[in-house]
Amino acid sequence: MDYIRAILDARVYDVAVQTPIDRMVRLSGRLGRDVLLKREDLQPVFSFKIRGAYNRIARLGEGERRAGVICASAGNHAQGVALSATRLGVASVIVMPVTTPPIKIDAVRHFGGEVVLHGDAFDDAYAFARTLGAERGLTFIHPYDDPDVIAGQGTIAVEILQQHAGPIDAVFVPIGGGGLAAGIASYVKYLRPEVKVIGVEPSDAASMKAAIEAGERVILDRVGLFADGVAVRQAGEETFRICRALLDEVVTADTDEICAAVKDVFEDTRILAEPAGALSLAGLKTYAARGRGEGALIAINSGANMNFDRLRHVAERAEIGEAREILLAVTIPETRGSYRRFVELIGGRTITEFNYRAIAGAEAHVFVGLKLSDAKREKAELVARMDERGYRVLDISADETAKLHIRYMVGGRTPGLTDEVVLRCEFPERPGALLEFLDAVGSDWSITLFHYRNHGADYGRVLVGLQVPQDQRTKFQDRLSALGYPYEDETDNPAYGLFLRSS
Missing domain, CATH: 3.40.50.1100 (Rossmann fold)
Incomplete structure (x- = not known):
């Protein structure tokens, strides 16, 4: 109640x-x-966050209003606090990670907030905001764990039940x-x-x-x-x-x-x-x-x-999320006419991606994306037909590394390369992040592969390969742990094995 x-x-x-x-x-x-x-x-502010932020700030005591407020956020809560405080005549300090995209920083400044950039991630900004708020005597406006904020967000439910009286x-x-x-x-x-x-x-x-x-x-x-x-x-x-x-x-x-x-x-x-x-x-x-x-x-x-x-x-x-596209890695014979026969097998289906490169040997690997009206049913039928032709098929529709990186790197093999380790990493999207990575791993191991695409976020997704002999793997893992960047070891990823690993 x-x-x-x-x-x-x-x-x-x-x-x-x-x-x-x-x-x-x-x-x-x-x-x-x-x-x-x-x-x-x-x-x-193009987000519900304005409700909770305003309700919390509106209930500050007179002394708290004179002192001002502070929050930590990389996005919507930051804008909600900045606009709410400005409307109520309260000074606001918004601590944001240094990786925050400029569009969000500019929006907070537009709404009247003082922006302080600190740390690579929200946890860093949050800890700093708590410390800075205590030093300046500012009231911290929590993004969610506060009764006044929760009550402000709850007004959405009032509107829903008023607007839709039916079942x-x-x-x-x-x-x-x-x-x-x-x-x-x-x-x-x-x-x-x-x-x-x-x-x-x-x-x-x-x-x-x-x-x-x-x-x-x-x-x-x-x-x-x-x-x-x-x-x-x-x-x-x-x-x-x-x-x-x-x-x-x-x-x-x-x-x-x-x-x-x-x-x-x-x-x-x-x-x-x-x-x-x-x-x-x-x-x-x-x-x-x-x-x-x-x-x-x-x-x-x-x-x-x-x-x-x-x-x-x-x-x-x-x-892919709509189950209208599938990604397949298909191994076909490297013989005259095999490419054409494979395309004929696909039939009139819409091809969204097709990566093929001839290689020495008896087999070739094809990375193909297909748009289907009913991916679950059509995929089963198509894979069955490929099996009948003797093709080996690997469904990589759910393989994150294949979707993010390998689809753009098909054919990039290096003959004779040994001891390659492949990692999928997240780098802070700021100058110097790659250099920090290289400094951390040192010059002991050669980089053999590197792929990056900007995805409009405050972090970058990177696929990196390094030549690390087996007897140095423990030392290598220790270096990675000390760096602290999130990563996944993809050395045994089947898509990597098909399209990139040295034979």
């Missing part, structure tokens, strides 16, 4: 707006369910730290307990799901950064308490499913949701695929602060 009163009494509409619920006509038709989208992308099967809410889910679940479960409230997290950043399953908050070793707005290693203390009690379920979505949801939002509304904003819709589609049900399915589009440079990556992965 305390949260119900706090939500109904929340001060958000001095700066926030009541956002509409749009019916997603195309997606509703495909799923055979009534799919609705709550448009928090239409807020002044609702479930409301899908993206989860980072859990403030939005806690606020919405508190109100919906009080007023309409029959309505399911389902949290959605990225499969590589599911801190709330892990906490609920463990019965206590856990700290993830690492989180994926594609949906950076919800990339949180540990759920909040208060938000976990509420979500554990009130959420019906937490589902996850991978990068390809999120990209497909971004495309769905664009096709129905012509707006570009950020990955975290489309996350709840990705979870909704997974839920809808379980079978038919009654009532509307409502997803929260939590934000639209999309970096333009990231669109290329989203477009590449959306078809």
